[in-house]
Structure formats: C-alpha cells, structure tokens
Amino acid sequence: MPELPEVETTVSGLRSVLEGELIVRAEPRRADLRWPLPPDLRQRLTGARVESLGRRAKYGLIYTDRQDVLIFHLGMSGRWRVDPAEIEKHDHFILETASGRVVALNDHRRFGSLDIIDSQQVDEYRFFAQMGPEPLSEAFDASVLQKALFGRKAPIKAMLLNQNIVAGLGNIYVCEALHMAGIDPIAVASSISKPRLNRLVIAIKEVLTAAIAAGGSTLRDFAAPDGELGYFAKDWRVYGREGEACICGSNILRRVDSGRSTFYCPKCQR
DNA sequence: ACGCACCCCTGTGCGC
DNA sequence: TGCGCACAGGGGTGCG
Numbered sequence: 001m002p003e004l005p006e007v008e009t010t011v012s013g014l015r016s017v018l019e020g021e022l023i024v025r026a027e028p029r030r031a032d033l034r035w036p037l038p039p040d041l042r043q044r045l046t047g048a049r050v051e052s053l054g055r056r057a058k059y060g061l062i063y064t065d066r067q068d069v070l071i072f073h074l075g076m077s078g079r080w081r082v083d084p085a086e087i088e089k090h091d092h093f094i095l096e097t098a099s100g101r102v103v104a105l106n107d108h109r110r111f112g113s114l115d116i117i118d119s120q121q122v123d124e125y126r127f128f129a130q131m132g133p134e135p136l137s138e139a140f141d142a143s144v145l146q147k148a149l150f151g152r153k154a155p156i157k158a159m160l161l162n163q164n165i166v167a168g169l170g171n172i173y174v175c176e177a178l179h180m181a182g183i184d185p186i187a188v189a190s191s192i193s194k195p196r197l198n199r200l201v202i203a204i205k206e207v208l209t210a211a212i213a214a215g216g217s218t219l220r221d222f223a224a225p226d227g228e229l230g231y232f233a234k235d236w237r238v239y240g241r242e243g244e245a246c247i248c249g250s251n252i253l254r255r256v257d258s259g260r261s262t263f264y265c266p267k268c269q270r
Numbered sequence: 271a272c273g274c275a276c277c278c279c280t281g282t283g284c285g286c
Numbered sequence: 287t288g289c290g291c292a293c294a295g296g297g298g299t300g301c302g
Contacts, residue, residue: 002296006295034278034298076297090280108279108280108281109278109280109281109294109296110279111278127297153272153273154274161296171296173295256293258276260296
C-alpha cells in the first residue's frame with residue numbers, strides 16, 4: 001500500500017522509537033522477502049546504535065553507528081508494527097532496543113525487501129543509482145520534468161510511475177495529481193506544454209504534502225498500545241471512486257493500463 | 271533505448 | 287455457505 005507519504009510517515013514513527021537506541025536483537029524470521037535477506041543482517045545490527053533515519057523514494061533508511069544503513073521497502077503490504085502484543089505469522093523481521101521497544105516488519109505479500117549496505121554507498125546503491133529527483137525537493141520542477149520527458153512517447157501516467165523520472169510516486173498519488181492538474185493520464189508525455197507541466201509539478205507536491213500532513217496526524221496512533229503505522233483513510237478525488245461523481249459532477253471512470261487501475265475524470269482531464 | 275506485459279505472493283471482497 | 291475470480295497502493299525482468 002505504501003507510497004512516499006506512507007513511507008515518510010512510517011519513518012517518522014520509527015524514528016521516535018529507534019533513534020539513538022541500542023539494538024539488542026535483530027531477528028530475521030525467514031530467509032527471504034522479495035529477495036534473500038543479507039546473511040549478516042543479524043550480526044551487523046546486533047549491538048549497533050541507531051543514529052538516524054531517512055527516506056529515499058519509497059525506501060526507508062535506518063543508519064547505525066557502524067557506518068551501515070538498513071534499507072527497507074514495504075512493497076504492497078508491508079508495515080512496521082510497534083511493540084506488538086505478540087509476534088504474528090507475517091512478522092518477518094524484528095528489532096528490539098535496549099530500552100525494550102520492539103518493531104516488527106510485517107508483510108504478508110512479501111513484495112517488500114530488506115538490505116544492509118555501507119552508508120557511504122547509498123547514492124550508488126543499485127536501486128538508487130538511476131533514480132530521478134525526490135518530488136518534494138527543489139530539484140524537481142517543471143524544467144527538470146520537461147527534460148526528463150523529452151522524446152518520451154509513453155503516457156504521462158506511466159512516466160510518473162517510472163522511478164527514474166521522479167522517485168517515490170505510486171498509482172494513487174499519480175492518479176490524484178493528474179486529476180488535480182487536469183491532465184489526461186494517457187496524454188503522450190513529451191507533448192505536454194510547459195505551463196501544464198508546471199501545474200503538474202505543483203499538484204504532485206501538493207498532494208504529497210497533504211498526505212504526509214494527514215499521515216502525521218496518525219502518529220498518535222503510532223503511540224497506541226498495538227500501534228500500527230502508516231495506514232490512514234483518505235478522501236481521494238478520483239482514486240477508488242469509479243462511478244462516483246467528480247467535483248465537476250461528471251462520472252469518474254476507471255481503466256486498466258498494464259494491469260494497473262487508472263481513475264480519472266474525462267471532463268476535467270483532457 | 272524504449273514501452274509494455276508479466277510475474278513474484280497472500281489476502282479480501284464480490285458475484286454466483 | 288462455498289467457490290472461483292478479480293483485484294490490490296510495487297517494481298524488476300525480459301521481450302518485441
């Protein structure tokens with residue numbers, strides 16, 4: 001489920017539990033998620049102190065004082081459970097701190113991943129090296145997007161889902177941002193005018209910022225006894241609203257493009 | 271190089 | 287109530 005805002009929210013929540021803490025237990029409960037877990041995961045984390053946490057695109061980063069960074073991806077169904085009452089079937093990896101806090105990476109579909117690398121090599125990490133800019137950074141603007149889309153014949157929606165164009169967007173927020181900017185999801189990417197790209201960039205930043213702010217409010221839940229992270233009900237404008245009325249009054253449609261649902265308003269977006 | 275279909279995995283919700 | 291199917295917010299791989 002998680003896109004950038006959910007990962008950001010997750011990282012914020014984990015930060016409040018892990019930052020500055022000594023790891024006394026790092027326990028893989030199966031040998032693989034999407035890929036095999038690094039065999040030295042337990043050894044590299046046990047006894048290390050968490051220095052800081054961060055995010056790159058949809059990846060969460062947990063830095064330790066051993067010049068390591070634990071990199072997690074939540075895939076489609078991943079979440080960190082905080083101080084769980086008991087360990088469940090799909091809790092695949094567990095961290096415990098010296099102060100007795102426990103976080104468990106739960107991911108029933110196992111599309112998520114866990115890796116640990118030298119923190120000096122983050123930029124060169126195989127999944128980061130080709131990535132586009134962070135959408136919320138100043139490095140992401142209409143000019144940069146226009147250059148990235150130059151000559152690209154694919155639909156704008158596909159381009160926005162491509163992490164090498166801009167990093168961290170998923171299906172929900174792409175649908176929402178395209179609606180907000182009034183752009184047809186199947187418009188040829190390179191044919192979109194600069195003013196419209198500018199609107200698109202603004203819409204992307206807006207929708208992500210709003211979602212992070214909403215996620216921030218769920219951090220209270222994070223502190224709850226069985227505190228679960230990252231899932232918050234959202235009122236989307238088009239996503240998941242096939243057959244409902246758009247704010248303009250027309251019928252919201254759904255189409256499937258290469259296996260992914262696209263929700264859009266044919267009147268607002270053309 | 272690019273665009274796209276497919277696949278990994280499990281769970282859920284729906285129609286019949 | 288049970289069964290089978292469609293679908294799920296990610297993204298790497300391999301094909302044309």
